[in-house]
Amino acid sequence: MDVGQFYAAVAGINFTLLGLWWVAVTERRQLREGGPRVRRMAYTVSLQFLIPGALSLLAQVAPDIAAVWRTAFALAGALGAASILMLSPAVARENEMTRRGARLLRIFGIPLYLLIAVYALIPFQGMSLTPLQIEGIMLSLLVFLGAQTAWTVGMATPPDSPQALDDQPRVG
Template sequence: MDLSTFYALMSVTCFTLVGLWWTAIEKHDEWRTDRRLRRLAGGTYLSFLLPGVMSMMSQVNPENPLMWRISFGLTSIVGLVTSVRLVRVESPSHRGPFRRFRWLAPVLYALIVVLGVFPELAGVVGAAPLQVASVLLMLLILLAHGFTWEFLMEPDVPHVSG
């Protein structure tokens, strides 16, 4: 599969997942009223939206690498900051196999930022920068699916608002 097709499919998939997440949020008023749950639900939203934005931006002008580098870098900084905040919000009592490793998301976002600033580093693994970025985005989406599953399966327990 060529990279253009990959990124087109990735962006469509991510935006579809964003839409499905909106449907899930509609059914859970407590996610909008409880601060912790609102942050976790927002984190899930961003975990699909940000890779979708990066994938879409990679399609805008493939001949100009500066376009994807800037868009991936800026979007990944947002992902880095928000995912670090989510690591702090996580309740140790509700950590499953995926959420236990939530710290990997900021690491992946940081790697994308580094790749955007130093695209020549992709040569270390014998790949083009957008190929390496595609693998990092796939890993982010896999983590996002795990985070989402565990968030949806979290037991209904009283949460402290605020």
């Protein structure tokens, strides 16, 4: 597959997922009205689609000029890791819904974003894939992680529902 076509597809997928996430936030009351920490988690999830989508657009601007796409990938990797680091501690303390999403992003998202940034700055050699193809693989993993995080956060039982109370461990 042509790298330009790949990044065009990834951009389209990410912006579609971002739009669907915004619909989910609008439709699921607990994401919209669950307090500042829950809203931060919803925003953090939206960044998991926005950053890779924007990055995919930037990768198409000048794929033959390494300085352009390398700068974009390095900045996006740093921005993605920083956003998770800044937002996840507060949301992890809110409830199980946000705790699971924050855990997923801290365990998998931060290392993946940092790997994207580092590889953009210092590409290792000796592989049959081009650096832009390797970045594409990592970007695909981010799309998967974003979808998993959106599912985890969006489908979690609201903390004040009867089902959530049934799921709590019983003491005694």
